[in-house]
Amino acid sequence: MRIINYFESDEKNHWLSEIRKADWGAAIFLSKLLSKETFFHATGENSKVLMLTEGNKLISFCTYAERDDIQPTELSPWVGFVYTFPEYRGHRYAGLLMDEVERLAKKDGVSKVYISTNHVGLYEKYGCEFMTEMKDMDGELSRIYVKKIKDVD
Numbered sequence: 001m002r003i004i005n006y007f008e009s010d011e012k013n014h015w016l017s018e019i020r021k022a023d024w025g026a027a028i029f030l031s032k033l034l035s036k037e038t039f040f041h042a043t044g045e046n047s048k049v050l051m052l053t054e055g056n057k058l059i060s061f062c063t064y065a066e067r068d069d070i071q072p073t074e075l076s077p078w079v080g081f082v083y084t085f086p087e088y089r090g091h092r093y094a095g096l097l098m099d100e101v102e103r104l105a106k107k108d109g110v111s112k113v114y115i116s117t118n119h120v121g122l123y124e125k126y127g128c129e130f131m132t133e134m135k136d137m138d139g140e141l142s143r144i145y146v147k148k149i150k151d152v153d
Contacts, residue, residue, distance in 0.1 A: 001059065001093075003100045006034070006049035015051060018058035022083050030063070030081045043067050048104070049081075050097050060084040060093045064101050068116050069136040070144065075114045077105070079147070082115070098126040098147070105149045115145040123147075 006015055012034075020031045030049070033039040040047060044066025052060040061083055068078035079101050084093050105113050115123055116136060120143070124130075128145040136142045 001052060001054050001096070003050055003052050003096065006051060006061075011056075014056065015058065018051075019061060021058075022085065024083055026081055027083050043080075044076075050100055052093055052096055058085065059088045060097055062094070062097045062101070064104055064113075068114070069138075070114075070116050070134050070142060071137055073134070075144070077108075077110060077113055079113055079115045082117075092125070094122075095126050102147070102149055106151065111149050113147050113149065115147070116142045117145065118143060 004015075006012065009015055016031060016034055019027055019034070022028075030039075033042055034049070039049070043063060047063060047065035047067075049061060049063050051058055061081065063078070063080045065078050065080055066076050068080040070078075079098070082094055082097070101113060105111075114131075115128060116134070117123065123145045126147070128147045131144045131146045133141045134144050
């Protein structure tokens with residue numbers, strides 16, 4: 001298994017078709033942002049789509065982005081669009097992506113990353129702590145988690 005950045009791949013069309021296989025509305029939205037080339041406009045110019053892959057199979061993906069669905073806010077960066085395909089769930093593969101986010105955050109000198117979700121009990125497994133609730137872009141309340149990045153002041 002390896003983690004690749006969608007934007008550094010020579011096979012963007014293949015990976016986009018894999019993302020489109022996800023049975024989740026947010027993944028469909030992500031695929032539209034990517035296909036219409038509006039991803040950076042929506043999430044920030046340094047944002048990334050990280051994909052856990054095995055050969056040409058997509059196992060799990062997420063974004064590491066300047067902005068997410070909580071706007072406007074001073075909080076940044078965000079982990080978003082976290083998805084693991086059903087046949088791969090239960091193996092903590094999202095944790096491998098969270099480890100990569102932590103590595104990137106350290107490299108960027110970031111001491112905290114944020115997650116907007118309605119899940120309870122998922123992100124706590126990866127060292128995230130519930131912080132507050134905030135309204136997302138649709139006006140719905142979302143749980144905000146924070147992951148403190150070790151060894152960054």
